[in-house]
Amino acid sequence: MKRAGGAASPVFWAAIGVLGFWGLWELVALGVGNDAVLPGPRVVLWEFEHSAGGDRGLEFLGIEHSDYPVNLAWTVGTATAAWLIGSALGVPAGLAAARRQWLRDVTEPVLFVFGAVPVLVVAPLLLVWFGAGPLSKLVLVAFYCFVVVALVAQSAALNLPPATEEYAAALGLGPRARSRAVLLPSAFPAIVAVLRLALATGISLEASAELLGSRVGVGRLVAVRAQQGNVASVLALSITLGLVALALDTTIRVAVAPALRWRE
Template identity: 55%
Template sequence: MTITSPAPTPIPAIDTHGAADPRRARRRRGVSAVAWRLLGIVGALGLWQLGAVLVDSRGVLPGPAIVFSELGASLLDDPGLRYLGVQHPGYLYNIGWTVGFAVVAWLVGSALGAAVGLISARVQLVRNVSEPLLFVFGAVPALVLAPFFLVWFGQGWAGKAVLVAFYSFVTVGLVAQSAALSFPRASEEYAATLGLDTRSRFRHVVVPGTLPAILAGLRIALATAIAVQATVELLGSQTGVGRLIALRANQGDVAAVLGLSLALGLSAMALDLLLRVVIRRIIRWQ
């Protein structure tokens, strides 16, 4: 009698190309996103140039080349602003002042807003006190409150810092409170069955679960902080982009106003990109 051994089970081939497909797909999506953004920038500049040609008036709508040329010429120093008594007439210094000041106030206000928003979602007394404040002042424009803050805290740095921090507090507080209130209770109840007390559930379940929404709110608050800082400087300041925009607007220099506004916007975009990188590293577990 002949005994035959069973045929060996074939080993499936490992597809080395398939493992790289997700990486290639992500790379293609990244390149596509950059290409579309560049296309949007080129399209906007083209429409701007077309509008400048049709208007044909530098005093009404200067072209991109004129605006960027004047911006580069005054980036480090501007004799005209120095003649007007501006202590630091260079655009770069004033942009750095506005953005840096706004970032410091944003950090303080956002940290307080996140803490109050999260706690208010779990402590009714804190919610009763903070919720009206967050919703009322969240609907009031900064330009309305700015004169009051400047009167109460003075024309110096304190009034501006309090106003920027306050709006960052309101923005992040609303986001944190909404995220914590909508967080599923089932997750906390399951953690309770594992023996976690109230504080541990809040620290290890609620905070990580609402973190992505809060970090997204930080991006909104950062843009708001820079805008509020520049707006307050328009009303009264010795340094900053807002003061330079006010001076150039009084002179009727549209090119300088556009250049300063674009420089501030590009600075805000660069900070937002940096913040997005940090956020991706923080929530890489998602």
């Protein structure tokens, strides 16, 4: 039985980490002594409060939606939709490849090759083919999520000892029943881990693609602020996007915790 204080331990250490990072950031910023190069956390917080609701200067430059909530919703919403599509295709594809050698031989080299292609190489091509709208980013993030999730799901299924499935077969379970009762539960922890990683990285890829060309989104605001030399605003946008990604990751962990309780 766990002690009551143990539940507060992760929160305590998380607070220590945040405060330590804040203090170190303040010290380094004071050492630099130039907010235009490295603003401190208080300067970044002020910039967030000043610009989160919108900026007339950005609207003068032609940005229709300059407030943070709209751009965050666009970036995170597009990335999440692409993550759902890529993951929904990647999990069954990876599990199927693990159980069919010919399918694995066909798909594995292709997945590895395309998975190694940098996003900055693929993104301009998609912008040419699909335009600067959300479709090009959706395809990019969905394809990345599909590749990563499929490879990890395949690896997790292959790590299942053959004797386990053989024992289930000896008990009379057919292929589908073995997949539900043996294969999926054993691979589930690894699949959850890669889904969390794919979502966080997918949000980052979405914002990176928006840097290259987009009419709205966090990446669009970061690109404009960087051109203006507004480092505080760039940091405020980046940290806010990271906090939203952290909130989504926490939601996933809480949602799947009952299904992973057997590992404790």
